Amino acid sequence: MHTLYGTVGIYECFFLSLCFSVTLSGPELLQAGSVSLFLGPSDGLHSHSLLLDEERGRLLLGARDYIYLLDPDNLARAPRKIHWPAPWDQVEMCQLAGKHINLECGNFVRVLHNYNRTHVYACGTGAFHPSLNLGRNKELDLNLLESGRLKCPFDPLQPFTSVLTDQYLYAGTSSDFLGKDTTFTRSLGPPPDQHYIRTDISEDYWINEARFISAHPIADTYNSDDDKIYFFFREVSWEGNDKSIVSRVARVCKNDVGGLRSLTNKWTTFLKARLVCSIPGPDGVDTHFDELQDIFLLPTRDDKNPIVYAVFTTSSSIFRGSAVCVYSMADIRAVFNGPYAHKEGPSHRWVEYEGKIPYPRPGTCPSKTYDIVVDRVLAEDGQYEVMFLGTDAGSILKVVSITQNNWSTEEVVLEELQVFQVPTPILSMEMSSKQQQLYVGSSEGLAQVSLSRCHLYGQACADCCLARDPYCAWDGHTCSRYIPASKRRARRQDIKHGDPASQCWDTEDSLLRGPAEERVLFGVQSNSTFLECIPKSQQAQIRWYIQRPGSERREEVRECPNLHTLFP
CATH class of the missing domain: 3.30.1680.10 (ligand-binding face of the semaphorins, domain 2)
Structure with a gap:
């Protein structure tokens, strides 16, 4: 794992303090035919996930104990629904642990992804016993249930993200009941290439009490081996003198299969950087918005460079506010290609790493054309x-x-x-x-x-x-x-x-008779002379100097052309 020393700069930022000229109430919108509602049961819908599949003309809503199949053109039309409750023994254990029977001890469906043309991947909290199912579009096979741990959260209210691409599920979630151990994982995958990978559980400088926001597969180059998963989160940090919340952008390579020894089943390409959102004040003091709340990627003509919109809030007890900051993927990639930080000294503070960057550079994706x-x-x-x-x-x-x-x-x-x-x-x-x-x-x-x-x-x-x-x-x-x-x-x-x-x-x-070997060549004016510019070793250096007739000074030949140089 490597932490990047740089921070992602802001492309644009603005407060969410806006004035509206038109305000319309719910009844007015209904009367105007501008809104269609699906309200669910009388005790509340408790919806937590949404899957819009325009290609197949369907809208799936994950809620407490149900998955609703809605008509995307008319939400008021009675939906089909799939009943998926948590087992009663798990509900009882959830209550005994002090959780609320209605708000926490149900099966809250947090994940809905298209798996292929016929199946949908679903994962629910299972009354703090996460479970998953790979079912057909209109039904779930409850006999195919398996553990959803590290694929969706225990807590229905905990921030969480997941994305399913190429039949692999990437998820940022907690791995324990209390929600303290947070990790970013990859699971599933087409057999026989299933490689379960996660961030390290023992090192708090990988990810520490993270609250995951969003994850996106983004191609970095035209080589598919460079494809990466970028994910956004906020976490607890001790980078300063006090405990604070910082926002992050991180990435891993899609073809990362883990490492050896201590990195078995752990990411070898994991990198993270700080995501900064601030607005300059009139007195020269910036107003910082440090708690990332949401992310939206706006596609552009270049699918490798979407525009990143991020919503932030403040953690200050003095000033409360929100802001939207906009970033470019080019700036994010530039930070990931910049200097690193490492922990040094008795206080184990993060400082800039000034040593020689290893080769290949940390975070480089393994490649079929980079064996x-x-x-x-x-x-x-x-x-x-x-x-x-x-x-x-x-x-x-x-x-x-x-x-x-x-x-x-x-x-x-x-x-x-x-x-x-x-x-x-x-x-x-x-x-x-x-x-x-x-x-x-x-x-x-x-x-x-x-x-x-x-x-x-x-x-x-x-x-x-x-x-x-x-x-x-x-x-x-x-x-x-x-x-x-x-x-x-x-x-x-x-x-x-x-x-x-x-x-x-x-x-x-x-x-060995001095610090360097000196060789003298004589050249003819207005003619060319061969200079040997390539050293015999990568560790040796060759420098040439020219001393013109009548001059006592020697001028260094800055650009050695490898074949010859012309004396004017």
Whole structure:
């Protein structure tokens, strides 16, 4: 889990303090034929969910102990209804727990989603024992009931959200009777790809006493592997000196299948950021609206960039008010691509993370065209994991993960290989450790790539050490494939630190005689001279300076063109 340090800026904001020129009462609207009502039973409808299906011409209303099938063109027409009460033993247990018999101890239907063309997914509170049913459009099979825990809330009044997409249910709800443990989960799904995932229960900085508002599937790019679920909520925070309520926008990747070890069945792509709504005051002090109440996404011509309308209220005991703030998805994505925060120091406060961002960047979605093939490589100073990452741009990134003595990790990009002449997404990769070959497939064809190219790292011990490639070491004559040897100084290699001084001090490398190697080239005026601009290693740097005739100053060549530069 990573928290983003930035906040989502406001595109537009306005108070809900409006003046109305026309006020019409209920009887006046009925007389004018402008309203149609469905009132339900005399003791109240207690409706909690609504499903409008214009394609099939139906309107489903989830209420206490019933699901009503209404005519969307005329609500006054007598509806069909499906009776779905909570079992009596659960109602009794609910009463014994101190809950209200009418307001809390029924089966309040909180979830109604189209599952497919013939079935509707429904979930109810079940008198604080949530249950779900996947029934046909006009009936429920009570024999197919199963637990609705983590799919809908225990409490009929608790803020809650869910969305069903691609037969997966994403839900933000509480997982316990008291409503303290809140979590965002994914369940269901077409077999055999069912992957139940949730936020961590033990870490309060994932989600803490959240009140979920809304969830939406939104595509980030034209690659379906980048599709995400964005969800909005408010939660308890201790970011300042006192306990406060903050509003959040978070996201997870739809193709997240969880991680390993401590992240089994937990999100690996979960990110959250603060959603700020404030209005500047005349004295320079902003009025903050910190409690998110509702979200509406207004579609645009670009389905990846809807406009986000958010309703906020204040938590202040001095000033009470409401406001609507408007955000763009571009601003939200920019925050998710910005700096991170982490907990540091004895007070465990959230502060900006100033270290090197790991690669791939946290929150990156796993992708069919962004495969990870990993090789465990034995080196002189330990065993390392080398990753070969295929990208949509058609390149292969060779990355080594290095764990330092303080248990921090560093990801070093060793090589970037363009294996096909025409850039095309990498579709598949297979590794042969025995043959030390990588097989890469794309729409252009199949390529066979060696796992290492040690000879390209230069003709010096220092160059070889600076490369930090676990496959390669200095053998006394050249940079070649590393082979474990009994003689400690027979192979020179330093993956963890990349320090040539500790490995090559007894060699004749000119690089070690000073902080840098200096090479002098002479150019002819109004002619071109070849400059070597690409270093032999990702860890080395090459800088060129030009000293013009009659001048004692040297000017740095800012843009090295890799082939040649022209002396005017």
